[in-house]
Structure formats: structure tokens, C-alpha cells
Amino acid sequence: MQRTIGLAVWLGFIAVGVCDSAEMVSVTDLAGVVSTGRLQSWSLDRLQLTGESPRDFARAEIRSVHFDRPGKRLTRTMQTTPTIWLSNGDQISARAISADENFVTASWSLLGEGEPTPIPLEKVVAIVFEWPLDPQERLRLIADLETIPKGNDVVLLTNGDRFSGEFERFEAAHLQLKVGPNSLKLDRSRVRALRFNPELTTLVRPQDRRSCLTFDDGSHLTVSACELVDETLQVQSGYLGKRSLPVHHLLACHLFGERVIPLADREPTKVEFTPYLSVQWPLVRNANVRRGPLTLRGIEFVTGLGMHSRMAVTYPLKGSEQEFRATVGIDDLAGGGGSVRFGVDLDGERVWTSAELKGDTAAVKVPVIKLQGHQQLTLVVDYGEFADVLDYADWCDAVLIVDPVP
Incomplete structure (x- = not known):
């Protein structure tokens, strides 16, 4: 068939x-x-x-x-x-x-x-x-x-x-x-x-x-x-x-x-994964890294990215992007485990780093990241206290706000 x-x-x-x-x-x-x-x-x-x-x-x-x-x-x-x-x-x-x-x-x-x-x-x-x-x-x-x-x-x-x-x-x-x-x-x-x-x-x-x-x-x-x-x-x-x-x-x-573009719709130019030992983890669109629903503290999100420590994903910017917005945390699938730090780089320079987030930490809203005048946006998930164990890191509602179409 x-x-x-x-x-x-x-x-x-x-x-x-x-x-x-x-x-x-x-x-x-x-x-x-x-x-x-x-x-x-x-x-x-x-x-x-x-x-x-x-x-x-x-x-x-x-x-x-x-x-x-x-x-x-x-x-x-x-x-x-x-x-x-x-x-x-x-x-x-x-x-x-x-x-x-x-x-x-x-x-x-x-x-x-x-x-x-x-x-x-x-x-x-x-x-x-x-x-x-x-x-x-x-x-x-x-x-x-x-x-x-x-x-x-x-x-x-x-x-x-x-x-x-x-x-x-x-x-x-x-x-x-x-x-x-x-x-x-x-x-x-x-x-x-x-x-x-x-x-x-x-x-x-x-x-x-x-x-x-x-x-x-x-x-x-x-x-x-x-x-x-x-x-x-x-x-x-x-x-x-x-x-x-x-x-x-x-x-x-x-x-x-129109003006709200899910980052999951864009193709990254580079995905860099550094395993803690030898296990390889992919970048996953609109799901957590285990390919389940993006879920933070009982709330499910319709779009976003699933990542694992340590990973850095770079997206090109076309000039029309004004802002990047997201909510981050360790997915509920980790059952309270995991520990990571999230980061955002623009053109290779760090502009935001979260505190260490664990599987029982409340979801964190990323401050609005202004993108105008920049060429690249990089999302980073780094190791926390517990190495890479259960580091199911979610970038939920990860969207780009773009200029209005003339």
C-alpha cells in the first residue's frame, strides 16, 4: 500500500x-x-x-x-x-x-x-x-x-x-x-x-x-x-x-x-551540538527534543523549538525582523529533572542569559530582543548543575515580529 x-x-x-x-x-x-x-x-x-x-x-x-x-x-x-x-x-x-x-x-x-x-x-x-x-x-x-x-x-x-x-x-x-x-x-x-x-x-x-x-x-x-x-x-x-x-x-x-513568523518556519544556517558524553540530540520544530508536545508547567504551546544541552542554533536575519520573543523552560517530560541556561546571541555577541533553570522552575519569558541592524540570531542552551541529564529545553512561542508589508 x-x-x-x-x-x-x-x-x-x-x-x-x-x-x-x-x-x-x-x-x-x-x-x-x-x-x-x-x-x-x-x-x-x-x-x-x-x-x-x-x-x-x-x-x-x-x-x-x-x-x-x-x-x-x-x-x-x-x-x-x-x-x-x-x-x-x-x-x-x-x-x-x-x-x-x-x-x-x-x-x-x-x-x-x-x-x-x-x-x-x-x-x-x-x-x-x-x-x-x-x-x-x-x-x-x-x-x-x-x-x-x-x-x-x-x-x-x-x-x-x-x-x-x-x-x-x-x-x-x-x-x-x-x-x-x-x-x-x-x-x-x-x-x-x-x-x-x-x-x-x-x-x-x-x-x-x-x-x-x-x-x-x-x-x-x-x-x-x-x-x-x-x-x-x-x-x-x-x-x-x-x-x-x-x-x-x-x-x-x-x-x-503577516507580522508574526514562527521561528520554526525558518531554516537555520548552523546547528552546533556538543554532547556531554556521546548521545546526539537533534533540533526539533514545534515539539520538544523527544518529539512530544512543547509543554511547560501544564501549558502546551502550539509553536516553538525543542533543544538539548549543549546546542547553539543560528538563523539568518533578512532585515525586516524587528523583534524576537519566546518563553523558555525545561519541558514537563523531564518530570522535574534537568538543569540548563538559555542564551541569545546577536552577531556572535551575548545579549541575554537566563538564570539556571531546572525542571521544576517556572517558565521564563525572554525579554524582547531587538533585531534591527543585526545579521544573525543564535539561540543557545548550555549545561546546568546536572550536566546534560534530562535537559529537554523548550523555546516556546518563539516568534519573529517583522515589518508590516507595504
């Missing part, structure tokens, strides 16, 4: 009409100023808030919009419902009903239980049928699924066993995997997760602007267009097509493109 998975990030904007539900939201602009009010309207180019201090925002000046949902912020460490991972990095908290060599049929509660959704198999990276109860075990499962060697589809069982082969199909009772010349039929109730062969995944770099939606069931969805009509989000997704989603489940929207 031939599959081509495209990491096609679906680009675009949020185009929202008048909001009859008068949702309470907080809007963070490019200067980092947070404005709170009721959502009056959200169109292609502007967002309007009402309240004591009404504000009218141009879309290009917005970094994020957060909806007021007390007690509803979820991350994958808290995940309990089955999850489908898509090849662009999105995930939906949906139950996989069945699958064959062409489609995965899923039931996502936000779409309504009576509306099964077919997803092309070539756009599905993995399916988690049953999460471990322990949050740290969930993070380890994510990292394990992300680092499975190429060459086969892999089925992970709840007892820790795994089987490699070629996926054939699954339904309510059984999952079928071709192992050598034979077909192995597994009891679905014993299957924890299914990871499709990474060798058949094609990664496509994101372009232009896009909007990343976070929902209160733990789902993350990147959309090319979304219109708020009354209390319903009308979204356009390259993976799910045109869908209607209830706005009262939306937690946040992060807007990229």
Missing part, C-alpha cells in the same frame, strides 16, 4: 462576522498588551471588542485571542479521550470507528456523534485508542510514537508489547496487521495505539498566514478560513473539509503570518 502524507499546513485567516453570543475574550497584540472585552465582530481584516474600553484591532496586529473558559484549559498530559494525529501536526480528540487502506472513519463529539467523519489515511500519522492513566506515561507514549523507526506500521498494546508490519484494517472488534506472509488479527480492546510508517510521510513547510484553533477537548486544528456565525464556527480545513464547530468549545486562536 502506497501512502504519501503531506505536512500541509492550511493557511489563511479567521474571517468572523458579528458575534451574537458576546463572548468574553482577551486579545494579545504585537506589543504584548492584553485587552479584554466582549467580542463584537471579527472579520477578514479587523476584530472589535466592546466593553469599558472598546478596541478595534487590525488582524496583522494580533498575536492571539483567548476565550474566557474557566477550568477548561487542557493539554495532552491531561488527555483521556481517543486521539487522531494528522500529518500537519494537528490532533483531534475523536474516536476512530474503523479504517481500511483508504480512510479512517472517526466520530468527533464537536461535530456531533451522529456524523462520522472520513479522513484520508494518507493524512493520518497515528491513532491513540486508549491513553495511560499517568500524565508522565502519556507524555512518554507521545514521544515513543514520534520516534518509532521507519519501515513499518507499529501497533502498541496496553501490556507494553508491540507488533510491526503493514496495516490492513480495523473495525470495532479487531485490528488486522500483515506480518511477513501472514495476517495477524489483534483484539481491539488490547490496542493502545497505532503508528503509521513514518517513511511514507512527506513534510511540507508552512507558508503565508494561518490560524491555529485550540478546543477544550484537547483538539488542535489549523484552518485556512473560519467564519463565526451566531455561536457556530464555519471552518475550512484541508483535512476535514468544510465543518461547523460550536464556538463555546473554542479556547484560543493563534494567528501566524
Whole structure:
């Protein structure tokens, strides 16, 4: 079976009409100023808030919009419902009903239980049928699924066993995997997760602007267009097509493109890793260095870089960049371990160094780094007190603020 998975990030904007539900939201602009009010309207180019201090925002000046949902912020460490991972990095908290060599049929509660959704198999990276109860075990499962060697589809069982082969199909009772010349039929109730062969995944770099939606069931969805009509989000997704989603489940929207460019979208000119002993660690985009979600003290971030001590990563600057911003810390996957120092260099000169941060240290917001007049930006992670043990260093929300397009 031939599959081509495209990491096609679906680009675009949020185009929202008048909001009859008068949702309470907080809007963070490019200067980092947070404005709170009721959502009056959200169109292609502007967002309007009402309240004591009404504000009218141009879309290009917005970094994020957060909806007021007390007690509803979820991350994958808290995940309990089955999850489908898509090849662009999105995930939906949906139950996989069945699958064959062409489609995965899923039931996502936000779409309504009576509306099964077919997803092309070539756009599905993995399916988690049953999460471990322990949050740290969930993070380890994510990292394990992300680092499975190429060459086969892999089925992970709840007892820790795994089987490699070629996926054939699954339904309510059984999952079928071709192992050598034979077909192995597994009891679905014993299957924890299914990871499709990474060798058949094609990664496509994101372009232009896009909007990343976070929902209160733990789902993350990147959309090319979304219109708020009354209390319903009308979204356009390259993976799910045109869908209607209830706005009262939306937690946040992060807007990229125009003036906010994720550093993960850029190609570094140099990646220098100095091992403490002999273990080699890569630079990872939009995930921690173990390829799990970027998570600091229970908060998951939609973009950033995963690094390990000691590493220095250099990016060229094109002249349009005004500022660099990020939040740093040791990923929750370290379980409280690790110790590092973060640093930022401009043209080879150190302009900021953090205190020593450990796995139980609160996340630190990097002061705004002014970039104008400089040619290179280098991010550094150095050893701390405990050498390189569990140094899963995250640069979360690592973005460049660029000049407005004329």
C-alpha cells in the first residue's frame, strides 16, 4: 500500500462576522498588551471588542485571542479521550470507528456523534485508542510514537508489547496487521495505539498566514478560513473539509503570518551540538527534543523549538525582523529533572542569559530582543548543575515580529 502524507499546513485567516453570543475574550497584540472585552465582530481584516474600553484591532496586529473558559484549559498530559494525529501536526480528540487502506472513519463529539467523519489515511500519522492513566506515561507514549523507526506500521498494546508490519484494517472488534506472509488479527480492546510508517510521510513547510484553533477537548486544528456565525464556527480545513464547530468549545486562536513568523518556519544556517558524553540530540520544530508536545508547567504551546544541552542554533536575519520573543523552560517530560541556561546571541555577541533553570522552575519569558541592524540570531542552551541529564529545553512561542508589508 502506497501512502504519501503531506505536512500541509492550511493557511489563511479567521474571517468572523458579528458575534451574537458576546463572548468574553482577551486579545494579545504585537506589543504584548492584553485587552479584554466582549467580542463584537471579527472579520477578514479587523476584530472589535466592546466593553469599558472598546478596541478595534487590525488582524496583522494580533498575536492571539483567548476565550474566557474557566477550568477548561487542557493539554495532552491531561488527555483521556481517543486521539487522531494528522500529518500537519494537528490532533483531534475523536474516536476512530474503523479504517481500511483508504480512510479512517472517526466520530468527533464537536461535530456531533451522529456524523462520522472520513479522513484520508494518507493524512493520518497515528491513532491513540486508549491513553495511560499517568500524565508522565502519556507524555512518554507521545514521544515513543514520534520516534518509532521507519519501515513499518507499529501497533502498541496496553501490556507494553508491540507488533510491526503493514496495516490492513480495523473495525470495532479487531485490528488486522500483515506480518511477513501472514495476517495477524489483534483484539481491539488490547490496542493502545497505532503508528503509521513514518517513511511514507512527506513534510511540507508552512507558508503565508494561518490560524491555529485550540478546543477544550484537547483538539488542535489549523484552518485556512473560519467564519463565526451566531455561536457556530464555519471552518475550512484541508483535512476535514468544510465543518461547523460550536464556538463555546473554542479556547484560543493563534494567528501566524503577516507580522508574526514562527521561528520554526525558518531554516537555520548552523546547528552546533556538543554532547556531554556521546548521545546526539537533534533540533526539533514545534515539539520538544523527544518529539512530544512543547509543554511547560501544564501549558502546551502550539509553536516553538525543542533543544538539548549543549546546542547553539543560528538563523539568518533578512532585515525586516524587528523583534524576537519566546518563553523558555525545561519541558514537563523531564518530570522535574534537568538543569540548563538559555542564551541569545546577536552577531556572535551575548545579549541575554537566563538564570539556571531546572525542571521544576517556572517558565521564563525572554525579554524582547531587538533585531534591527543585526545579521544573525543564535539561540543557545548550555549545561546546568546536572550536566546534560534530562535537559529537554523548550523555546516556546518563539516568534519573529517583522515589518508590516507595504
